[in-house]
Amino acid sequence: MLSALLLLNLGGAVSLHICSFNIQSFGERKVSKPEVLDIIVESISRCDLMLILEIKDVKGKAFDQLMTRLNSRSRTRADTFSSVISERLGRNTYKEQYAFIYRHKMLTVNAVYQYPDTQSGDEDAFAREPFVVWFSSPDTEIKDFVIIPIHTVPEAAVKEIDELYDVYQNISQMWQSDNFIIMGDFNAACGYVPKRQWMNIRLRSESEFLWLTDDNLDTSVKASTKCAYDRVVLRGEKMIAAVNPESVEVFNFKDEFSLTEQEALAVSDHFPLCFTVTQAQRRG
Template sequence: MSPLLPPLLLLLLSTQDALALRICSFNVRSFGEAKKEDRSTMDVIVKIIKRCDIMLLMEIKDSNNMICPMLMEKLNGEKLVSVKRSYLYRDHQDGDEDVFSREPFVVWFQSPHTVVKDFVIIPLHTTPETSVKEIDELVDVYVDVKKRWKRENFIFMGDFNAGCSYVRKKAWKNIRLRNDSSFIWLIGDGEDTTVRESTHCAYDRIVLRGPELIDAVVPGSNGIFNFQKAYKLTEEEALAVSDHFPVEFRLRTSRAITSNKKSVTPKKKKPRRS
């Protein structure tokens, strides 16, 4: 069986005129050779990814490094962001080693076309049984990155397994990422990021830190993308893609990037609860 790779941040090339930068997180569930060879499933996966300008993909199983190059061949267009720096967080704190089942691969993005010009993404895909501790430990990753790069704008996102039996209500008091009001959670506890009709769990999350970044979020843009409903799939067809729905939000651009290079002021949307 192919090994389970760490979460992967794809820097996507948007094919659409952009009024905002869409940032997404998606657990594709066992994304390996079988899905790669299933044309109908791959068509849906590519459509989901193409909606986004930055996409965090999880559960890629690809020992031959074929899936990512194949995806990039299918994605083309205008480059909206660039990578400034990146590093793998090493979980070697004295007395608190190896908390993360998958150590976060941290990426610092530069985004010249958005109101906020740079931000750091810290991805996380937890093991369900240790999700409380892993989510809490993201604060230590934040402290490490802030000291290293002196940045202010942070996005934490991924499959946190942050719901149902994995993070019960009484456990939230032990999670610093929740208790510190400077961290803003864009996906609420009552949301359902699962495809199966028999489940209702907010496993996948997005958390922000940094006033400039938070102010740059397009009101009402944070939420779940229900690809089953959007693409008129049966539950069985949707589950062939994943048992998770993507989560997402958008950042306001300083101007729209259009083919004729004209500047367009984005329209404001009424806010809605996440």
């Protein structure tokens, strides 16, 4: 059943299931717990491409252990996952990493770019500068796309979301791609982005960007918290045409694996957010 979801064939074009997952404080403690690691691995294996956020592993071993566990499930080389990971990013001593995990047989990396965050007059706008990746997807209708990931600081969410517009402009001038996905933990809800502030966010006010996720989406694990922290924004006519908004899914691993709230929170305080890129609609 999962293979049917992951490899949906529409007129010869393969679909891509793309996800984002803030694995709260991911490090050695979580990979040392088999029951937690198994749920993380199951969540990743549902996707063709997974953005991992909030990797806080000082020793740099936990992510390799995750990849080893993930690929131990694969029967052949063609079924394995590859990955690309950023350097440790952050101000002062607090650091995090971004990582992308993707199916080896479906995707390749054209280029990576660590946004320098040195724009004149607005230096150090991001606490964790986007680690941008340009993917090639030869068997899908969308042959390439760029993902700009973000994990904002909650108290600076308005500024950092707005600054993503500058990141997009920078990348669009540097790389020859028209297809963009901006995704991650925007902290774009529950007081961090007041309604009156949306008009000041260029990523929202500029009409060429499509917010695939709405303000009522709940990506938080706690029953007491209903917040659309995690978001997906698209840019590019072909990219937008290739994504059905109804494909947006919050993967509730708590319900999927019959966990208590405490057991689910041991995995993360966020659920993975997913959507599907299918065959682009023909126009005219």
